[in-house]
Amino acid sequence: MSIDQSKIRNFCIIAHIDHGKSTLADRIIEKTGTLTSREMQAQVLDNMDLERERGITIKSQAVRIIYKANDGEEYIFNLIDTPGHVDFNYEVSRSLAACDGAILVVDAAQGVEAQTLANVYLALDHDLDVMPVINKVDLPSAQPDEVVKEIEDVIGIEAEDAPRISAKTGLNVDQVLEQIVQKIPAPAGDPKAPLQALIFDALYDSYKGVIVFCRIKEGTVRVGDPILMMATGAQSEVTEVGYFGAGQFIPCDELSAGMVGYICASIKNVRDTRVGDTVTNAAHPCEEPLPGYKKVNPMVYCGMYPADSAKYPDLRDALEKLQINDASLQYEPETSLALGFGFRCGFLGLLHLEIVQERLEREFHLDLVTTAPGVIYKVHKTNGEVIDLTNPSNLPDPSEIEYMEEPVVSAEIMVTSEYVGAIMTLCQERRGVYNGMEYLEETRALIKYDLPLNEIIYDFFDALKSRSRGYASFDYELKGYERSELVKLDILINKEQVDALSFIVFKDSAYDRGRKMCEKLKEEIPRHLFEIPIQAAVGGKVIARETVKALRKDVLAKCYGGDISRKKKLLEKQKEGKKRMRQVGNVEIPQEAFMSVLKLDED
Numbered sequence: 001m002s003i004d005q006s007k008i009r010n011f012c013i014i015a016h017i018d019h020g021k022s023t024l025a026d027r028i029i030e031k032t033g034t035l036t037s038r039e040m041q042a043q044v045l046d047n048m049d050l051e052r053e054r055g056i057t058i059k060s061q062a063v064r065i066i067y068k069a070n071d072g073e074e075y076i077f078n079l080i081d082t083p084g085h086v087d088f089n090y091e092v093s094r095s096l097a098a099c100d101g102a103i104l105v106v107d108a109a110q111g112v113e114a115q116t117l118a119n120v121y122l123a124l125d126h127d128l129d130v131m132p133v134i135n136k137v138d139l140p141s142a143q144p145d146e147v148v149k150e151i152e153d154v155i156g157i158e159a160e161d162a163p164r165i166s167a168k169t170g171l172n173v174d175q176v177l178e179q180i181v182q183k184i185p186a187p188a189g190d191p192k193a194p195l196q197a198l199i200f201d202a203l204y205d206s207y208k209g210v211i212v213f214c215r216i217k218e219g220t221v222r223v224g225d226p227i228l229m230m231a232t233g234a235q236s237e238v239t240e241v242g243y244f245g246a247g248q249f250i251p252c253d254e255l256s257a258g259m260v261g262y263i264c265a266s267i268k269n270v271r272d273t274r275v276g277d278t279v280t281n282a283a284h285p286c287e288e289p290l291p292g293y294k295k296v297n298p299m300v301y302c303g304m305y306p307a308d309s310a311k312y313p314d315l316r317d318a319l320e321k322l323q324i325n326d327a328s329l330q331y332e333p334e335t336s337l338a339l340g341f342g343f344r345c346g347f348l349g350l351l352h353l354e355i356v357q358e359r360l361e362r363e364f365h366l367d368l369v370t371t372a373p374g375v376i377y378k379v380h381k382t383n384g385e386v387i388d389l390t391n392p393s394n395l396p397d398p399s400e401i402e403y404m405e406e407p408v409v410s411a412e413i414m415v416t417s418e419y420v421g422a423i424m425t426l427c428q429e430r431r432g433v434y435n436g437m438e439y440l441e442e443t444r445a446l447i448k449y450d451l452p453l454n455e456i457i458y459d460f461f462d463a464l465k466s467r468s469r470g471y472a473s474f475d476y477e478l479k480g481y482e483r484s485e486l487v488k489l490d491i492l493i494n495k496e497q498v499d500a501l502s503f504i505v506f507k508d509s510a511y512d513r514g515r516k517m518c519e520k521l522k523e524e525i526p527r528h529l530f531e532i533p534i535q536a537a538v539g540g541k542v543i544a545r546e547t548v549k550a551l552r553k554d555v556l557a558k559c560y561g562g563d564i565s566r567k568k569k570l571l572e573k574q575k576e577g578k579k580r581m582r583q584v585g586n587v588e589i590p591q592e593a594f595m596s597v598l599k600l601d602e603d
């Protein structure tokens, strides 16, 4: 059974966060009858619990839909979902490589935003045809005419006949379906050529093993074929091929050029599979692999430790499995005096970190202690050596350091004119260097700043939203490294330095951050039978101090009074609490304390 290529459309939906991408995807699936309404769960494409809770799309997902067009023909749509958050540009990029076109969703009330532009540029980089759709026209504040004009002026693509829809109510979604047929090109490729398939995602299933999601660019793949992963050199035999029903894998006989589907093979080692790699036939290989994806490097690092040190091997296995479909996650073993054996992990940004942390806790049932995230600094030593510092504890002695550099990003912030002042003040406070401003129309400006990455990874996004009442949107990319005055801030608890609490900070902010850190830790650390000094120090010199007072006798007495069931409950609670404590010297530190640096207030 071969499928007529001219009847296939492979596309994705791109949008700024919250413009309605997932809602539109659901509506398309519903309209084409792939699912009955009863089967239709809210937000089918966002199939991880976590995504549903946070309302954002993290992993790229794919689904095949059959659409009967007005010309009477049946078309196969392969819809590939993409994430919209700035942390995940890399994931957007890898889904785009599997598509021939992209639907651009723009909110009729918000208009073009920073990530709308960033995503369109990514799509154009991949030579995709971009088809605009104006969403949320049901909102009273919708201004579809203005948004059409904005798309044409700011992005420079034709938008006059863009469907004006409400993904929520389903209004005009049929126009979107028809335009997919008319405007998105059918795939090309020769089914008889040697196999060339691009892996755009992969996951580990405990029954099927590694499942590779791919777009077949050339050739055909069938069960029993010997396959070769070109980058890793791993060979195996295909055990199943198929495509994606809604939330299900549907086996079929073969996948040929132009199709999107999955391959299961007797892949033994999960490390043999790499997203971005090319699969070919081991007996009749293609000459060259497809161009891989843009390689991305993690921007943010932190330590992750199992709360129960016996779970170290479980954490290692879990990280290995997560890495199959999250190639941007990196990790290597490390040890901490305070926390024992764990891993130093690299992430694309803070949201990515939080998501990995939550997936480890939920999907792999691990209880974790995470240390404060930081960026990668370059340390130029007096002996000429340059090291990439991902763990503050490894900072060489100051006498060996010639100078240090920190990563700087070029940021673009889009905001309505009344908030320009507030946003510029914020960027200035975060050591930003002003790089110009353009008015996109009378009321909206695009402000450009170079900002040190370590000033934006924590709470910049929140600060931006609160100072612009939610109107600002933001996108950034790494610009490079710049020389900076940086110091390591150490924390001493009961006179003992706690390695997992050290962090690198801009010299002029050290005093302020040290003071706040001590205040925060004072709140986090429970009283003990003795007094606990908490100190912040730079280069051995104490710059701030707080004290956790000793427990008084009568507090203890209270605990031991009362009826027996209350006492039991209290003991249970204490036991529960104990598990989440770390012993450092003779002080017990709650796990949350290791993340204190994230909770230092904005001002």
Ligand SMILES: Nc1nc2c(ncn2[C@@H]2O[C@H](COP(=O)(O)OP(=O)(O)OP(=O)(O)O)[C@@H](O)[C@H]2O)c(=O)[nH]1
Binding pocket: 015, 016, 017, 018, 019, 020, 021, 022, 023, 024, 055, 056, 057, 083, 084, 085, 135, 136, 137, 138, 139, 165, 166, 167, 168, 169
């Ligand atoms: N009024 C109105 N609300 C809509 C419409 N489409 C989507 N929404 C709402 O807008 C919010 C964001 O929609 P999503 O579909 O989750 O947005 P998204 O672009 O997929 O967001 P991410 O997956 O996080 O990138 C949700 O609360 C939707 O209910 C629409 O046509 N009209």
